[in-house]
Structures are given as structure tokens and as C-alpha cells.
């Protein structure tokens with residue numbers, strides 16, 4: 001059926017705005033519940049790219065069902081979403097976006113209002129940064145690290161956030177560039193509740209970004225003057241890195257013993273010594289790819 005009664009979420013969000021929004025997302029794994037929830041919220045269009053198939057490990061951690069083993073994930077996801085709300089125009093794409101020609105990318109990403117890069121592949125995440133900068137669209141990256149003890153989200157909004165994804169996670173780029181093989185962000189020890197926790201954060205950020213310029217709703221102007229804090233780290237295990245220099249320990253030291261888990265740190269990516277921004281290969285520290293040494297659509301470096 002087509003969902004029409006959104007009365008219980010009106011006031012929180014502009015349901016017409018959600019209906020007019022096209023979300024383009026990469027990764028149909030841990031984000032299954034996020035897509036389910038966006039479709040229940042009445043998102044007008046959802047395009048999901050993923051070339052994997054459903055296997056038996058996915059039933060444990062994601063929303064897929066046993067009878068869907070062997071199906072392409074985007075097809076199995078589409079089957080489910082159709083049962084939730086036929087009002088969302090869903091498109092599942094099984095091609096790897098890293099191998100697409102620019103006209104294909106234009107067709108898919110050029111039409112999107114917000115991009116989500118929810119994949120363990122760092123190569124895909126960094127290409128996502130180039131796409132977000134190139135098309136000038138808001139974007140969100142999310143994932144876990146250290147046996148899923150900590151989650152990390154980066155979001156970018158053109159002309160609002162001063163740092164791009166590459167600026168925000170520059171140490172990861174440096175580690176990858178020094179490695180001989182692609183580094184994949186581990187999703188080990190990651191239960192379905194880990195995924196749902198991150199999905200909830202990202203879903204609320206989608207609402208907040210969409211309502212950034214739309215007054216009158218609970219998600220309007222969600223972060224006030226703090227939109228420049230676009231690197232979020234969420235501690236999801238009490239014993240996560242309790243070393244002296246651990247960021248959570250430093251930030252929450254005065255309340256240690258009470259604020260010890262499920263807390264989040266929102267970091268502003270500031271110039272450091274040595275400065276990061278001038279060295280950002282994607283945006284040259286401007287948050288705008290077009291200012292980056294005249295490059296318009298650079299090739300990814302080989303891994």
C-alpha cells in the first residue's frame with residue numbers, strides 16, 4: 001500500500017519535503033534498517049547501489065530473510081520496501097559505482113538530493129567524497145572500527161561544513177596511501193543492534209540536513225551554530241580505548257563514571273600544525289572540489 005497518514009511524525013519533519021527528496025545510497029548491508037525507516041518516513045525516491053548477494057551471515061545482522069539467500073541484496077531489499085510503502089520510488093543498482101562512466105554517475109548521483117556512503121570499502125568511501133564535492137550535494141559517511149567499539153560519522157553540506165570527508169579523516173587516507181592493499185573498515189563483532197544504533201544517528205542527520213534551511217520543525221536548525229562540527233564519534237563499548245590520550249577520556253574526564261558510554265563527540269576539523277587543509281587532495285581545504293587545483297573529476301589513485 002501507499003502510506004498516506006504521516007500525522008504522528010508531522011511537526012518533527014516536513015512530510016512534503018521528505019516526499020520530494022531523493023536519497024542516493026551506496027551499501028545495502030548494515031544500512032538495511034535505515035532504508036526501511038526512510039521509506040516508512042515517506043521518502044519520495046530511494047536509489048541503493050550494492051553488487052553483493054544475500055548470504056546466511058546477513059540474516060543474523062541485517063533485515064534480510066532466509067528465503068532471500070542468493071538474491072542480489074538490492075533486489076531483496078526492494079521486495080521488502082515495496083511491502084512497507086509503495087509510495088517510495090525505489091531503484092536498486094547492482095553495478096559497482098567505482099567502474100561507472102561519468103554519464104552513468106551523472107544519471108544516478110546528479111539526480112540525488114543527499115548521498116549516503118554506508119560501506120566497509122574505504123575506496124568506495126573516498127570516491128564518495130569526490131562525488132559529493134563534484135555534484136555539490138550533502139553527504140553522510142558512517143562505519144564502525146575497533147571491533148565495533150566505536151562508530152564514526154562524517155557529514156558534509158556544501159557551503160555549510162568547512163571540511164570535506166578527506167579533510168575529516170586525513171589520517172586514514174595517509175594510512176591507505178602507505179598500504180599496498182585496500183584497507184577495509186572492519187565490521188567485526190558487529191551485531192544488528194550496532195547497525196541499528198548507527199542507522200538511527202544517520203537517519204536523524206538526514207532529517208536535520210534536509211531541514212537545515214526549512215524553519216518550523218523539530219529538525220530545523222538542529223545544530224544551531226555548530227554545523228561546522230561534522231566529524232562525530234560515538235562510543236558504543238564501555239572499554240573502548242581507555243588510554244590516557246583517548247579523546248573520550250579527555251572530553252568526558254570531569255564526569256567520568258557517569259558519562260562513560262553511548263556518548264558522542266562532535267569535532268570541528270580545524271587547521272592543525274602541520275595544517276591539514278592545504279594538503280587535502282580533493283578540496284584543497286576549501287570544501288569545494290572546483291577549487292582544488294582546477295581538477296573537476298579526478299581519477300582515483302590505484303591501490
Ligand SMILES: [Zn+2]
Nearest residue numbers: 164167280283
Ligand atoms: Zn578536503
